[in-house]
Amino acid sequence: MNVATATVAAPSANGAPPQLHFDDTVCHIKRGAQGNVLDIKDLCLWYGGVAQALYNVNMTIEQGMVTALIGPSGCGKSTLLRCINRMNDLVDGLKIEGSISLHGSDIYDRSADVIALRKRMGMVFQKPNPFPMSIFENVVYPLRVDGVRDKTFLQETCERALKGAALWNEVKDRLDQSALGMSGGQQQRLCIARAIAADPEVLLMDEPCSALDPIATAKVEELIDELSGHYTIVIVTHNMQQAARVSDNTAFMYLGRLIEYGDTEVIFQTPKAQRTQDYVTGRFG
């Protein structure tokens, strides 16, 4: 869809979003030393022009931190994540209001370059989606589409990314073999390697472990732990234990609203909002 209309679009025909009985977002976050990478302001989103999926989301993503988005199915956490690298542009009839700034510049601005934006962000999907190419070509794909031809540079990048994804030792002897022959866990780590190959500023992960077995999940979680610090990571997860284990900050979303956002420990141990408490204690969701 057209970028310009997304940002300047008028509110939906039914006017202001229906006022459900929600508290305002409870935000208690200690500011990271390095400041914010992403600044999401009053983000509203409609699918097909009528079904509102996000209501006035306000949040900041801190540099070098792992931020987890949790909430029940359909609460809009994946939608929010996919707004960050504008993957939602692929959806027909989508309307967005509000703004998301990456290092201060609005990514939904009329002059923003979507392709350049996506190059600054890596994304890992729910299901491993390696391309039908060799392992090597999979990892260097982001560079290839950039037109990089320097062979040594590609090889170095491939090695660095695979090491970063803790996959190097397993595949270093079969880089020219098809990526489709790997196990599911390996494929997902390959996708992580691909996402970090171009050295992105933000790593977006959309339930990266939901299609993996427990052992592969443990490996990916370990990897996220290692990557945090180097990268700013936003991770969507269904699994609350996972969020508690891997993240620094946690955002709890419910029915398209951001209910509570703050330190992971606080969210899971002493949440301020009643809904958050109900959710993390398993009373609903």
Added chain:
Amino acid sequence: MDVTANTPYVAAAAATANRVRQTDLRSRGEPFVWVLGGTLAFGIVMIIGFLLLVLWNGVETFIPKPIAVVATANGLTIAGEPTRSDAFKPNENALSGLADDVRAKIAHNAGLASRTLYRVGNFDLYGEDFKWVTDYDVKSVTYPKDMVFVERMEWGPFIGTVKSVKLDDQVIEGLKLDDPQFVKAHDVARARWARIHKIERDEIGAINAKVERARLNVRRAEMKEGRDGPAYQRATAEFEQVSADSHATYEHLAAEVQELRAVNDKSSVTFADINGREKTVSLANIVRAYAANDLGMGQELGVYFSRWGEFLADEPREANTEGGVFPAIFGTLAMTLLMVIAVAPFGVITALYLREYAKQGRLVSFVRISVNNLAGVPSIVYGVFGLGFFAYVLGGSIDQLFYPERLPNPTFGTGGLLWAALTLALLTVPVVIVATEEALAAVPRSMREGSLACGASKWQTIRNIVLPRALPGVMTGIILAMARGAGEVAPLMLVGVVKLAPALPIDGIFPYVHLERSFMHLGFHIFDVGFQSRNSEAGKPMVFVTTILLITLVAVMNAVAIVVRNRLKRRFVGSQF
């Protein structure tokens, strides 16, 4: 739920609970399995039956058959290959002249008598190739060992006996057809004949092409500058030079042909038919001769395979009912490949736009439905369109622009290989579009998203991820298009297929590939031989053989495409875990 409302039902259930409940026949589904399986079996039996019929008739066509000499009650003697028998109802007049026991027998058979068709050959002597003989007329049937079957360049086969053989003006009595001396002389004479043929077709053809080119240069110069320009003078001078040179070469070649002919005329074989009428045939005009009733297994196989070889590699003769079909094989292959070259990019690009770029809406739906409907338009309509648009409009314009000096003789302005291929491409493009669209739609969304998330543009995603992944599906479309295109005949009759093409579309004369030439096609060949020839009875076996060939050709092309597709599949689709 209100239980009391359901009481009658509960009571009925309690009543049936005592019996052993049997699943209702309809809900078990077995009858439907039988119906489905039976339908499939019926289809398979039909296809196998058809293939077996074609295969059997085609395979046995070239087996040398014995020659029967039949003496009939009314004093006639004929010699020929028994071809087929059937039952018929003799008329009253014929019946009245028969003996009582024969009549009783016919009456016993519900008034039917049987008769046999003999291929008697000798068209030049009898004016007919085949003769029916009623079985009750037959006095005796013998198979004399000296009967020979002769395939000639002209007049079809000769059936009779060898009277005398003349080699190099020397009459040799009692020389047999399998005598090494005869075989050698025959080979040499045939080689001379092949040389004459080559000179007449290729070398003199090349000279004519050269002179024609010089003449066209003159004409072009004249059209450009008029007769006074320097280019015209130059071209004319060159034309005269070329003509003179060519004339000298031509004289030389003609003399060689003359000489070869003279040598060939010295050798001939005189045959006699069963009634003693003689016929002398030049040795070079005998394609193959064998003593049909005196063949060993080896010789029989030799004749069989030499006939297949001739069929596959030679040009047709005798109005296509004999000889080979090489030009038709070549034409079919060339046209199909050209069609694929045209249809594949066109169909794929169209499908890419429709599926990937066009905004899905009413207009696109309409276009899609129209494309699907195009597949249902009768193919002859495409032929008319191809002739009108491609040949007359496009070809006519090309002639005006690039070959004005050849007018009024059309170059591209008439049916030809290119236009036939494009017409068939148009005919088969819906198949490719539909298959490609399906394949594109089947590429998982996660793949596209993965690529886009890497910062690839839409086109990069399509080129690197979507297209390779969809290629096997595209190949399926191309296979279907090929199968349809190779078997199509009706439109081709309008846009370039001919009964007998003077030259192949690829030859040694500049510019080597002649897309404007008319060509031969196996499908049309079947139609022509079976229904348009002077002698459909003689052409019938060729119909089967040509059908086998066409089916084989399509099957081979499809097999190649399927192998390619499976490779692509292994490479690009693989197994998602």
